[in-house]
Amino acid sequence: MPVINNHPITSKLFQPMTIPVDNLIFRVVDLAKQVQVNDATLTILHPSSFDIERGASVAIVGASGSGKSTLLGLLAGLDTPSQGAVWLAGQSLTALDEDGRAQLRGELIGFVFQSFQLLPNLTALENVMLPLELNGVKQARQQAQEWLTRVGLARRQHHRAQQLSGGEQQRVAIARAFVVQPAVLLADEPTGNLDAETGARIIDLLFELNREQGTTLVLVTHDSQLAARCSQRLTLDAGHLA
Template sequence: MLTVSQLTKQVSTHTGGLTILNNINFSVVAGESLAIVGASGSGKSTLLSLMAGLDSPSDGSVEIDGNNLTSMDEDQRAEFRARNVGFIFQSFHLLTTLTALENVALPLELKGEKKAIDQAKALLEQVGLGDRLEHYPNQMSGGEQQRVAIARAFAAQPKILFADEPTGNLDTKTGQHIADLLFDLNASKGTTLIMVTHDLKLAARCGRQIELEAGQIKPSADASVEAANA
């Protein structure tokens, strides 16, 4: 499903070049759940953005379902994401001028789905927001907004779903509910799930974990990855 090969990301700073990621290699099979953990600044979110095609690497490649994202231009990557990739942000990234229903229906409408509203309504009911369809983001709690974001991410039935700290802005109880919902949808729809999280309990619920340290996979984690893929 996903193969990351020799992935490297470097940026220029006023003091010279800075390597954020260095020679990252691993693969994920279809339907698997993977957690990427590590201290702040270890490169987790950068890796997630590169895998989702939201950013371009300095070297190396990312392949999803046999498609090389790093050989695509920005427009091609955007088209590929619309058809194959879902993304859940820590800060929700809902459109404030749209209702919950409209937020979830939008990606379906962009794909030309004739029953976008009906599908969006069904998804919101599935995440427990059937009574909040016409509410705007500023009328909902953080947990409710994240549930809308999850429904939106699953709306286009992506082959792979990336989640960046999906419970990071939520209290413990709400975060637990969101995690349960995320894994339930992942299992029921067979979507490959890759998440970045500081929450080790949440990470432990994934099929396996990769730990980053200073832009590289820690040797112990790398060994487990190789063993899992053997």
């Protein structure tokens, strides 16, 4: 019987790994999510099991309402499952309390959202410095400047976020995510608010950083061409993992 961190895995749905546990960043077993709507129980995600290897690029695809963002939230520990378990870098997210999940998330995960989620009154530089300052990093300014240069925004670093174009704001968000050197980058429709040309540049940048930094990239996307570039695909159909 497979065991991770002394937790036996008994799921009949789970298929044995073909890669060593040390090479996994995620292991997901019988993960499911249900919510109560009035007097009815709605299943958003049916029991699902899969592994994600360190450094992989993964596309989560499916129609709107299929459970993609719910799955991403469960992987991040932003939401708790109705059943099943998620292991992140060998640690059980589902065994941790909210503070423990937040600490692990802060240590290992970066986020890029469709809506950018920058602080509009801060400059690009201040937005990227913020997570470093919260972690007590002494050279926050220098590291933030290096990452803004890396994403092509050295000349825009002192502009407030609200003064930047959509593509520039997304690049700031990417610099902010990568500046903490996360083991995992989770991106929810990262080009959804961008035009096709700008979106293509953002995706190229994400894959470039995935290769160079060895960061595991997990993308929620409707874009079949983007999904085809990933090394692994998770397809959801009405909450079922196909």
